[in-house]
Amino acid sequence: MEKLRNGYLFPEIAMRELEHMKKYPTAKVISLGIGDTTEPIPDVVTSSMANHARRLSTVEGYRGYGAEQGNKALRKAIAETLYGDLPIKDTEIFVSDGSQCDISRLQLLLGSNVTIAVQDPTFPAYIDSSVIIGQTGDFQDETGKYQNIEYMPCRPQNNFFPDLTTTATTDVIFICSPNNPTGHAASRKQLEQLVEFARANGSIIIFDSAYAAYVTDDSPRSIFEIPGAREVAIEISSFSKFAGFTGVRLGWTVVPDELLFSNGFPVIKDFNRIVCTCFNGASSVAQAGGLACLSSDGLMAVQSVVDYYKENAKILGDTFTSLGLDVYGGINAPYAWVHFPGMKSWDVFTELLEKTHIITVPGCGFGPGGEEHIRVSAFGHRECILEASRRLKSLLS
Amino acid sequence: MYSLMSSSPSISSSSSSFVGQTHFDSRNPNARLPTKDSWICKCVSTPPTETTAHMTKVSRNANMAKLKAGYLFPEIARRRSAHMLKYPDAQVISLGIGDTTEPIPEVIISGLAKKAHALSTLEGYSGYGAEQGEKQLRAAIASTYYADLSIEESDIFVSDGAKSDISHLQVMFGSNVTMAVQDPSYPAYVDSSVILGQTGQFQKDVEKYGKIEYMKCNPENGFFPDLSTVSRTDIIFFCSPNNPTGNAATREQLTRLVQFAKDNGSILVYDSGYAMFISDDSPRSIFEIPGAKEVAIEVSSFSKHAGFTGVRLGWTVVPKELLYSDGFPVAKDFNRIVCTTFNVASNISQAGGLACLSPEGLEGMHKVVSFYKENTNIIMETFISLGFSVYGGKNSPYVWVHFPGQSSWDVFSEILGKTHVVTTPGSGFGPAGDGFIRVCAFGHRGNVLEACKRFKQLYK
Numbered sequence: 022m023e024k025l026r027n028g029y030l031f032p033e034i035a036m037r038e039l040e041h042m043k044k045y046p047t048a049k050v051i052s053l054g055i056g057d058t059t060e061p062i063p064d065v066v067t068s069s070m071a072n073h074a075r076r077l078s079t080v081e082g083y084r085g086y087g088a089e090q091g092n093k094a095l096r097k098a099i100a101e102t103l104y105g106d107l108p109i110k111d112t113e114i115f116v117s118d119g120s121q122c123d124i125s126r127l128q129l130l131l132g133s134n135v136t137i138a139v140q141d142p143t144f145p146a147y148i149d150s151s152v153i154i155g156q157t158g159d160f161q162d163e164t165g166k167y168q169n170i171e172y173m174p175c176r177p178q179n180n181f182f183p184d185l186t187t188t189a190t191t192d193v194i195f196i197c198s199p200n201n202p203t204g205h206a207a208s209r210k211q212l213e214q215l216v217e218f219a220r221a222n223g224s225i226i227i228f229d230s231a232y233a234a235y236v237t238d239d240s241p242r243s244i245f246e247i248p249g250a251r252e253v254a255i256e257i258s259s260f261s262k263f264a265g266f267t268g269v270r271l272g273w274t275v276v277p278d279e280l281l282f283s284n285g286f287p288v289i290k291d292f293n294r295i296v297c298t299c300f301n302g303a304s305s306v307a308q309a310g311g312l313a314c315l316s317s318d319g320l321m322a323v324q325s326v327v328d329y330y331k332e333n334a335k336i337l338g339d340t341f342t343s344l345g346l347d348v349y350g351g352i353n354a355p356y357a358w359v360h361f362p363g364m365k366s367w368d369v370f371t372e373l374l375e376k377t378h379i380i381t382v383p384g385c386g387f388g389p390g391g392e393e394h395i396r397v398s399a400f401g402h403r404e405c406i407l408e409a410s411r412r413l414k415s416l417l418s
Numbered sequence: 419m420y421s422l423m424s425s426s427p428s429i430s431s432s433s434s435s436f437v438g439q440t441h442f443d444s445r446n447p448n449a450r451l452p453t454k455d456s457w458i459c460k461c462v463s464t465p466p467t468e469t470t471a472h473m474t475k476v477s478r479n480a481n482m483a484k485l486k487a488g489y490l491f492p493e494i495a496r497r498r499s500a501h502m503l504k505y506p507d508a509q510v511i512s513l514g515i516g517d518t519t520e521p522i523p524e525v526i527i528s529g530l531a532k533k534a535h536a537l538s539t540l541e542g543y544s545g546y547g548a549e550q551g552e553k554q555l556r557a558a559i560a561s562t563y564y565a566d567l568s569i570e571e572s573d574i575f576v577s578d579g580a581k582s583d584i585s586h587l588q589v590m591f592g593s594n595v596t597m598a599v600q601d602p603s604y605p606a607y608v609d610s611s612v613i614l615g616q617t618g619q620f621q622k623d624v625e626k627y628g629k630i631e632y633m634k635c636n637p638e639n640g641f642f643p644d645l646s647t648v649s650r651t652d653i654i655f656f657c658s659p660n661n662p663t664g665n666a667a668t669r670e671q672l673t674r675l676v677q678f679a680k681d682n683g684s685i686l687v688y689d690s691g692y693a694m695f696i697s698d699d700s701p702r703s704i705f706e707i708p709g710a711k712e713v714a715i716e717v718s719s720f721s722k723h724a725g726f727t728g729v730r731l732g733w734t735v736v737p738k739e740l741l742y743s744d745g746f747p748v749a750k751d752f753n754r755i756v757c758t759t760f761n762v763a764s765n766i767s768q769a770g771g772l773a774c775l776s777p778e779g780l781e782g783m784h785k786v787v788s789f790y791k792e793n794t795n796i797i798m799e800t801f802i803s804l805g806f807s808v809y810g811g812k813n814s815p816y817v818w819v820h821f822p823g824q825s826s827w828d829v830f831s832e833i834l835g836k837t838h839v840v841t842t843p844g845s846g847f848g849p850a851g852d853g854f855i856r857v858c859a860f861g862h863r864g865n866v867l868e869a870c871k872r873f874k875q876l877y878k
Binding site: 124 | 477488489538571578600606669727730751766770
């Protein structure tokens with residue numbers, strides 16, 4: 022715990038937002054910082070949750086503990102609806118209360134004696150959980166990195182995908198695609214290279230597909246679209262950004278039967294043990310909502326909310342582009358990754374906040390590779406997105 | 419439409435054969451091949467070009483390999499399912515896993531349902547909540563359970579239940595701490611300790627993990643450890659009212675425990691999940707004991723008194739006064755843990771929790787608890803009338819029945835085989851639990867009465 026440098030990134034952003042609102046009590050602060058969903062959850066989903074709750078007040082409908090791995094119908098629905106033709110079994114799916122929790126449970130599973138590689142920049146939880154579990158050395162101020170973690174630079178120059186020829190071997194490789202924060206969705210070719218790399222090095226890929234619903238083109242939505250991935254990869258995903266479940270809390274992890282430790286022991290057995298011992302299942306109410314999301318009406322309804330955010334992303338991306346800035350992401354993800362060459366990202370963050378009352382996230386919060394960039398999230402009411410665009414145009418044109 | 423349909427025809431060749439192997443850690447030459455948990459070798463027919471299964475080069479976590487078997491309660495569930503398959507017509511009654519059975523009071527359900535519906539509205543929608551929990555709920559927990567104990571809302575961290583909280587605490591403590599547990603005790607304390615690397619290997623002869631201090635709790639010592647024989651450890655897990663023995667520690671005992679922790683510079687992790695089952699004036703919170711705020715963390719849950727076993731809601735109290743040896747406040751690290759490795763309990767569950775703590779909610783929960791307590795009385799009277807030594811029950815939904823000289827798994831199997839009633843063998847909770855059976859009082863009245871009838875027939 023001592024090794025952790027500061028507070029976790031997102032509470033820091035929240036704190037700055039609060040301070041700013043106190044300083045300017047009449048300002049209309051627009052939050053495009055923390056990737057928090059804003060649009061209501063479709064009725065078909067919330068009704069299902071309310072009905073499930075009501076059943077809990079009846080003798081016939083009351084249920085206590087659920088299976089720690091999740092409700093069977095939901096696991097099946099995830100396998101059939103979201104993984105379609107891919108040979109993912111419902112028994113390989115572990116329902117959870119979200120990716121942030123799953124990442125930690127996976128770290129508990131792996132233990133302190135493994136090495137990890139992360140993209141740079143990256144969602145901070147992979148690094149912070151690694152530090153907490155004892156996989157890393159100390160933080161080094163000069164480099165902005167923790168010792169013993171392999172940081173894989175992801176920049177415009179390398180098409181936001183690590184140059185695997187210069188990447189050291191580690192036990193575990195965290196990859197998020199579509200990526201938070203850069204918004205880049207890895208291509209099939211890139212993921213094939215990654216799977217080959219993991220195979221050759223005996224590594225385990227932990228693939229975070231939380232933003233798969235935002236993919237617009239034919240970029241893979243699951244690592245398991247890549248042949249051979251079942252023997253090298255774990256996939257984590259979430260209903261947070263897909264269904265607006267950021268507060269409801271629901272996600273899942275896929276651990277294929279074929280994934281084996283070096284002694285041949287199946288990883289899924291140990292993950293099951295972790296889930297049974299350190300967790301007690303996601304809330305049955307949330308799971309009922311998840312099942313509703315995966316009905317045909319539910320899928321249509323949640324997809325239209327995703328489309329709404331994607332339109333927001335387009336508006337923001339176009340705004341920055343029209344201002345002559347290099348913008349990445351935004352097409353396959355709800356994040357725009359904007360380059361401010363030669364500027365420190367916390368300075369840009371502060372200036373944007375002070376002058377336009379818009380909260381963003383400074384790129385260096387995601388790793389040293391995020392410096393000079395700002396992440397702008399597309400979650401917001403349309404009016405706020407449009408108003409933010411107006412303010413940005415005034416400031417930056 | 420978001421669906422991960424693959425159009426690639428090469429996918430089918432990627433599914434390699436699943437060759438089963440008995441699980442052993444090749445790095446530990448002393449490992450037995452466990453029988454309870456061995457899995458079936460499954461051979462799938464493969465295309466001729468298929469090579470042998472790929473193994474990663476990632477070493478299995480040695481701590482996971484130390485765990486001697488699966489977690490206790492899934493094992494009980496497995497045995498129950500196997501029994502039901504064997505006797506499809508038998509009316510199996512489950513007094514094993516402490517799973518609540520009675521419906522949740524209407525007023526609480528309304529809280530849940532209202533929040534769910536609100537999430538469909540512009541005004542009512544909320545996304546990420548504060549990692550420590552909703553302010554209103556934290557305040558309600560403080561005022562309901564800790565009034566006059568000077569525990570503040572800011573000391574309270576809402577969670578999805580005690581099991582998760584125990585692991586959050588263990589992750590926070592890290593691998594370099596030593597711990598003490600009651601023997602017998604709720605298995606999650608020991609198992610999470612093993613997983614975090616705090617322990618040595620399991621020692622078959624004594625049925626204990628190395629480096630854990632097991633504090634025996636039996637009828638001879640009134641189910642409270644003889645602290646004069648307990649070695650110092652960094653962390654002490656203590657559950658009262660106790661799972662599985664049902665014993666509630668007295669004020670005097672807890673005062674001595676707090677003093678012990680103080681003298682040894684230890685942190686007491688106090689599990690008060692069953693506090694609402696207390697009938698007498700046994701303390702309901704460790705913070706009723708003066709000085710506890712400087713040595714104790716309290717973990718609690720809505721599971722058993724609100725029937726939230728599936729809904730998932732609990733809390734942990736970490737007082738500001740609790741400091742590490744270098745003066746760093748434990749609450750700061752716990753806050754970092756919940757912000758980084760967790761994302762708070764479901765907002766719907768929290769709305770339910772708030773409804774639980776309304777006057778009607780409290781009344782409703784009280785009624786359900788009374789119902790289970792009446793079950794407990796029925797079970798206790800049954801075993802007492804059959805001449806057994808029976809413990810717990812008064813302040814807890816668990817009855818701890820003594821079967822001197824018998825293996826608890828044998829008694830478990832005999833009861834299951836002859837009466838179709840599932841209980842929990844005491845040795846599942848630790849070596850000092852052998853010779854005891856835990857019977858839980860969560861059940862429909864009819865089932866509890868029927869189970870007791872069957873016990874009477876078996877043991878008359």
